[in-house]
Amino acid sequence: MSTSKFSTVEAGPPIEVFALTQAFTSDTFEKKVNLGVGAYRTEQSTPWVLPIVRKLEAVMAADTTLNKEYLPVLGLPAFAQAATKMLLGPESKAILEGRAVGVQSLSGTGALRVVGEFFAKTLGATMIYSSDPTWENHRLVFLNAGFTTYSSYAYWDPVKKALNIEGMLADLNAAPPNSIIILHACAHNPTGVDPTQDEWKQIAKVMKEKKLFPLFDSAYQGFASGDLDADAWAVRYFEQEGFEFLCCQSFAKNFGLYNERIGNITIVTNDKDTLPKVLSQITLIIRGMYSNPPQHGGRIVAMALNDPEYFAEWKGCIQTMAGRIKKMRAGLKERLEKLGTPGDWGHVTRQIGMFSYTGLNVPQVEYLRTNYHIYMLKSGRINICGLTEANLDYVAASIDDAVRKVPA
Ligand code: LMR
Numbered sequence: 001m002s003t004s005k006f007s008t009v010e011a012g013p014p015i016e017v018f019a020l021t022q023a024f025t026s027d028t029f030e031k032k033v034n035l036g037v038g039a040y041r042t043e044q045s046t047p048w049v050l051p052i053v054r055k056l057e058a059v060m061a062a063d064t065t066l067n068k069e070y071l072p073v074l075g076l077p078a079f080a081q082a083a084t085k086m087l088l089g090p091e092s093k094a095i096l097e098g099r100a101v102g103v104q105s106l107s108g109t110g111a112l113r114v115v116g117e118f119f120a121k122t123l124g125a126t127m128i129y130s131s132d133p134t135w136e137n138h139r140l141v142f143l144n145a146g147f148t149t150y151s152s153y154a155y156w157d158p159v160k161k162a163l164n165i166e167g168m169l170a171d172l173n174a175a176p177p178n179s180i181i182i183l184h185a186c187a188h189n190p191t192g193v194d195p196t197q198d199e200w201k202q203i204a205k206v207m208k209e210k211k212l213f214p215l216f217d218s219a220y221q222g223f224a225s226g227d228l229d230a231d232a233w234a235v236r237y238f239e240q241e242g243f244e245f246l247c248c249q250s251f252a253k254n255f256g257l258y259n260e261r262i263g264n265i266t267i268v269t270n271d272k273d274t275l276p277k278v279l280s281q282i283t284l285i286i287r288g289m290y291s292n293p294p295q296h297g298g299r300i301v302a303m304a305l306n307d308p309e310y311f312a313e314w315k316g317c318i319q320t321m322a323g324r325i326k327k328m329r330a331g332l333k334e335r336l337e338k339l340g341t342p343g344d345w346g347h348v349t350r351q352i353g354m355f356s357y358t359g360l361n362v363p364q365v366e367y368l369r370t371n372y373h374i375y376m377l378k379s380g381r382i383n384i385c386g387l388t389e390a391n392l393d394y395v396a397a398s399i400d401d402a403v404r405k406v407p408a
Contacts, residue, residue, distance in 0.1 A: 016136065016377060024375045032373035033391050035382035038189065038354050039258055040223075040321050043388050048321075050256045052313040056300045066299075071292050073283045075104020075264075079298040082305035083249055083264035087218065087232055094239055098272045103282055104293045107263040108219045108250030109141060114285050115215065115246050115265055116145025119180055122281045125213075127179035129171075131155035133379060135189045135217070138182060153181070156191050161347035161359055163193050169206050177211040185218035185247065186231040187353025190381035194224075194352055200234045204241050214238055216247035223254040224353040226322035228315070244270050251301050253354065254318055260297030321385075325354065328387040332356075335396035341403050355381050364402045372398035 020036035042048050060066055074080065080102030085095060094100035105111035119125040125147075130138045132152035139150050153175070154167025172181065183203075188194055195203060207214060216235050222228045238245055247266040252258045265282070269275055286292070304314045326349075333348040348356050360368070360380035368374040374395060376382045387395060 020375050020377070027373055027375075029373040031391070031394055033375065033386055033395055035374060035376040035384075035386040035395075038253070038383050039385070040253065040256060040354075041383075041385045041388070043324065043390075045386070045388055045391070048256055050314070050317040052304055052310060052317055053255060053257065053300055055313070056303050056310065059303070060296075060299060068295070071104070071295050071298070073286050073292050074279065075102075075293045076295060076298040076302060078306060079262075079302035080104050080264055082302055083251075084266045086228060086305055087221065087235060087247060087249060087264075087266050088239060088268070089229065089232065089236055092236070092239060094268045099270065099275070100266060100268045101275055101279065103265040103267070103279070103286075104298055105248070105263040105265050106290065106293060107252055107261040108217060108248050109137060109263075110261060110290075110293075111248035111250070111263045111265045112138070112141045112217065113145055114282060114289065115248060116142045116147065117285050117289075118278075118282055119215075120146030122285075125178065125180055127151065127176055128182065128215075129153050129175055129179055130182040131168075131184065131188070133190055134182065134184075138217075151175075151179075155188075156193065156357065158359070161193075161344075161357070162350070163195055163199065165195065165199050165202065169202060172203065172206045172212060173210060175210060175212055179212050180215050181207060181212045182215050182217055183234070185216045185221065185235050186233075187220035187224035187355075189219065189353070190355050190377065190379055191357040192351030192353050192355045193347075193357070195234070197233065197237075200237055204238055204243070208241065208243070214243055214245040216245060218247050219250040220253055220353050221249065222315070222318040223321055226319040228318075239268055242270070244268060251297065255297075255301055255304070255314070256317075257297045257300065260300070261294065262297030262301060325384050328384050328392070329356065331389070331392045332384075332387060332396060335392060336399065339396060339400045341396075341400040343403060343408075354383055354385060356384055357381055358399075360399070360402065361406075361408065364406045364408075367402045367406045368398055371401075374398055 017037050024034040040048055084102035088095055128142050128147050129151045132155050153171035154164045157164035221231045224231045235247055245268050249264040251262040304310045329349045333345045336345045358380045362378050365376055365378055
């Protein structure tokens, strides 16, 4: 009999996406391919530290005026302001009228967690909805933040491999007023399917009529299309429509700053006099959670966004990443079509951003892992960045075999 104080603790389930990375790393098969975790890879299948990031780190290292003092609880003002402006655009009325502010956070996840506590504990919100499916961490973040229920609205149509807009609008219509609705600003994770501008307008209309509160998750601005403005279109539309909303931004993907944990909460209100009170509550949440954020990543982003030359260099980097992804999408589709792989593969290029929701089922995913050492989430989501010119033929032929051998 164990004498440990912890003997009653039961093991929790593994985190699929990180377990997959671990399994891939310990796999010794030469042609193994990791299409799991959402991180950018170069054409050589290696992680990429953006050249602009290397450059700014060198500038920072040489600057002896910089120190390691605590940042304010709400973060580096030069970063939070620039991140907010990047999201809402320089013409934003909310910024010009002093109704929009930014709060530095521990990447997108940390932003969501802080915002979750603000909704659940400060505002007493009880209903929160995300798309079905959504990023698998959303649920855990909001339950940990104090929500006791977690609901979803229809999103993915498995037959059309596209957005189920009728289902989504019907579910939003049925949601109780004041529900918090998580919306992926662009490059929906995991499906890669975004509403069209017309569909966003329909979504906004229902949300306005039903008094639903938008909470945007923006993890891919610029990374999705290579164009910062195009990827922020939905958020800016909601602002123009007069919504109050929050947006959780991550700089993991578009700056390649995955482990620097750098994010921002943009808060847009209709009444600027409410902002100091809101910020004071968020200050207390952060103070009680991690006290204040780290500086390194925030300074890199602030320098890149606030200097026209650095900004242009960074935009070049996001275009490189978005361009390679588009090329790999086209390469995969073309090969599957050439092989005559059963099914329609048009969705691979219609989808946007890091991921493709392939439509492969669990047995097919397992078959690919066992027989070909190709790793992907059980949902059939693949990280397009894991594809390269060198492995495209292999991946396409393996998918072809899985689709033919394992029943759909
Ligand atoms: C992903 O979806 O793979 C990434 O956003 C990594 C993560 O934390 O899940």
